[in-house]
Amino acid sequence: MNLSPVRYRKALAAAAIAVVLGAVTGCHKKDQPVNPATLGPMPSHAAAPTATLSADPTAIDVGQSVVLNWRTQNATSVTIDGVGEVPANGTQTVSPSSSTNFHLTAKGDGGSTEANVRVTVRVPQAPAAPVDNTDMGSEAAFHQNVQDVFFDYDSYDVRPDAQSSIQTAASYLNSHPAIKILIGGYCDERGSAEYNLALGENRGNAAKTALTGAGVSASRIRVISYGKEKQFCTEQSESCWQQNRRAQFSLDR
Amino acid sequence: MNNHPARPLSQRLSRPVGFIFTAFALLFLSHTPLHAQDWFKTETSSGVSNIRIAVADFKPTTADAGTLKQTFDTTLYSDLSNAGIFDIVSKSLLPQSTPGAPGEITLAQWGNAPTSAAMVAFGAFGTSGGRITVNGFLFDAKNTQFPQVLSKQYSEQANEDMARQIAHRFADEIIFRLGGGVPGIAETKIIYVKFGGGNKEIWAMDYDGANQHAITHLGTVSISPRISPDNNRIAFSSLGRDGFQIRMYSLLLNRMVNFPSAGGTNLSPAWSPNGHDVAFSSSRSGDPEIFIADSNGGGSRRITSFRGPDVSPVFNPKTGSQIAWISGRTGLPQLYVMDIDGSAVTRMTDGGYATSPSWSPNGQFVAFAWDRKYGPGAPGGQDIYVMEVATKRWIQLTHDIGRCDFPSWSPDGRHIVFANSPDGHAASTRIVSMLADGTGRRNLTGAGADMPNWSWK
Known part of the structure; x- marks a missing residue:
């Protein structure tokens, strides 16, 4: 096998270290007393x-x-x-x-x-912490499996088309019990700020209820309403408004 | 304000429109119900019943009075023209003379055409030794024998702010004397939300938009500021790690003071008129409901219990025994009224999207924002309305000026300040004030201001 120069130098360095270590540790040892049994003629029968x-x-x-x-x-x-x-x-x-x-x-x-x-x-x-339980999974895996829930206009009912994604999210969360979830409740820019904060709270709670109904422990979920104070986009179009009317899931670290 | 129940709505709402309104009301009353009339938009407040007042530039008594006197003159003129009870004589119709003392005024000059003033405000303004000295007079131009109505003397430090303050005080004296004994509002404040760069902070300004300055520097989103009846504290709601919580700022200590946090979203505080209690919306029990707590946050108790958002409570400032608030219990948010123990719940609006109530100081009216044909593509927009609580009759105050929200009554009940976005974008929201009949609209701030709240005094 050919050693590249780098490898060769590494090997050389390792050897040198081993020698030095041996010398250092060897310093403390007295010479072993000579075992008389190994010397001289012994009865060999x-x-x-x-x-x-x-x-x-x-x-x-x-x-x-x-x-x-x-x-x-x-x-x-x-x-x-x-x-x-x-x-x-x-x-x-x-x-x-x-x-x-x-x-x-x-x-x-x-x-x-x-x-x-x-x-x-x-x-x-410790029984509560089997090896798998410390795994919070990756951010990407979380967002792939736990997707935002979108709501109808001025509504905080979880739509039928969101039920399957709730199920996917719940099964992912149930297999990663270390994950804590933050649900942000958001509203579109129409309507009044104070009412939208309350509506956002209801949206967050609706998503939380859907998750707990699917077996996720409520103690793992925190809900914060942002109302229309943190807009995802600001165009005045239905597609933008729909993106803002959501319960957004994120890892609660 | 007149409380006689048999008088028409508009007459109780605002004196200036009373005369014309009565004439119109006689025409309409026999045929049509009184609601939903747009005749408030006609030029009713052109001042038939208003007192015609001439405001003279004050006479400089020292040579260096210059810019401070100009500030004083401008402020006094603007205070009296904003008051809503005067017909101000245009500056171009004033006599050339600037009387500084009772002996220097020739009343005939002011009382006769073209000035034709019923009242004349005049006086002298001087600065010496770092102090402003003002002698202010109010004379009845038609009373040649005993013309003096008011005589006031002021002495304050010489700076722009005090020149404005003296003008405000003199204006309030005149308004109090000529406005049926209702104290003027020239010395009141408006607190509001200033936004930019993703954050929202609590700011304050004088009632006319001058002296805008920051109160909080929290670096987060702080909304819904409500000043206490004694002007000592500001309650608001602020976004922290656990969502929105009620926060309290002391204007005496100039710092935040404690208000306990609770679970869920806590927002839209409102002061009881005696300053002892704060009502607010809290979702600590899951669904957003109205709670009342002591002003230090203790002893909180739940008032409403119905599925759906309940927000934006406001006490009846006259009695302190009723709360108007917004509830989404039947779908879109509607205006409701109840007693403070949660009984006698009454729905006030019959549809649309109603938000942000403000109860008038005399307890008769609730101003609120209403989008009567709410929904995608629906005609109309969100405007300011005033409803008489006893009858549920309403009038629309703003028309076609963009999105309007967060009305707040002035303590004299003659003005309403509100947030307005001409193009509907949140970023262009600014603060506008108007008379309580919808006229006399003027911008107090540029874009970047929202959620005004008028001080109680």
């Missing part, structure tokens, strides 16, 4: 010990227990870290509070050997 360690089950919830089961041969002393000296063969029930590596060391005349088993402990998540 003794067989090396063997060891196996297993756990059943290997994954538990907090508070549950697990059975450790070990078998050794040719060992004179067997220890398990965290448990202590144990017989050559045996079982023991343990209840670790967090995931643990159980480490068995078997020593015998023929040397020593090790065995490991990992027990995974599942710590439960």
Whole structure:
């Protein structure tokens, strides 16, 4: 494989860092005392010990227990870290509070050997926040699924043609329970400002009622009426007026 | 104002039109009901019954009186011509002389043709030592033996604002004396909404459009300002994070004061005439309903309960025991009246789109905006109407001048200020005042002003 110059330099740098790290961490270590057993002639007739360690089950919830089961041969002393000296063969029930590596060391005349088993402990998540629930979805996905509801002239009844989009919106919102919704009630520029603010409130509430009727919790919905104070467009035409007569949904952050 | 129930509507509405109206009424009464007549548009207020008054330029008593005196003269002339009870002698018909004191006036000059004044306002204006000194007189031109009706002296700091204020005070004295004991309005204020750049702030101005200045600087949309009867506080509605809420500004402290927020949209506050209570529209319980709370926001109670928007309450300022408001309970918004405990609900309008009531100071009339043939493509537009509460008879005050909304009565009941958009666009809305019979219309602001509210005094 050809290394490009950049990659090559990166690799070089990584190697250098590894060396430096090794040197730094190595500084604190004294030289290991020499194990006499590895030196000099030893009686070689003794067989090396063997060891196996297993756990059943290997994954538990907090508070549950697990059975450790070990078998050794040719060992004179067997220890398990965290448990202590144990017989050559045996079982023991343990209840670790967090995931643990159980480490068995078997020593015998023929040397020593090790065995490991990992027990995974599942710590439960807060029940209200499963992984999916933190997902508010994207702004685009929200607006694609939750579309504005338009109203007839001087009316705050949700039109029959808006029912399907309400259903789409409700199912999207029900699958994204983290989303909070702000409903803005808007009116066209005709009529009087104060009355239109009240009408906008009714439009927002009508949209809220439609959503709660489709199973969206009312506590997730906030309604603000803007009346005709925030116009989407200002032409004096029916198409513009219709765009202004709406309940607009947005993510309430 | 005359409260005699048997007199025709227009005569109680405005003195100047009374004479001609009576003549017309005699013609029409036997044949047609009294409503929906357009004869108010005829030149009825040309002043047959008005007092003919000559307003002389004041005599300068010091050499440097110059521009301040000009301000004073202009303001006094305009106050008296705006009052709605005078027939002002045109400046070109005035005698050449400028009398500054009772000894200097020759009454025959003013009482005879072509001036033909019944009353003469004149006096002297001087500035010295940083102060304005004004001696003002009102003389009865036909009374040669004891002509003096009024004599007033004023001394104030020398600046434009005080020159205007002195003129307003003198004008109000004259109006009070000659106008049947009703105090003039030259010293009253109009608060309103100034808009531009996406925000709306609360502003105030003198009744004649002078001295326009900002009250709030909240940087949001603030609407529906209503000044308290003691002129100390302004209640309004302002857009915040939780939608529109009632807010309160103290004109004594020159800052916002607390008014508790509530859920939903809260808007269109209105003061009770004793200043103790505020009525408003709130959707805290879901549907927008009329509530009444203490003026500090406590003890709020719900007055209406009917599906549909209920907004824009206004107390009967005479009694404080009734509320007129707008309700959409039957569809399009209509004008209603009820007692303040929510009983005796009466629908006043029979159709169309009615909004923005303002109850006249004497309690007899409600002015409101009405589009009688509301709907896409319908003829006519939104105009200002006045309805007599007791009879539900109404007259139309504005015709073909574009969109009109938010009428508000002056404290003397002779004037109505309102918002007008000549081309129907919100951006061109300005504030216009007129006499309560629809005549004497004049613009107080340029485009960019809306929702006027006339102070109570």
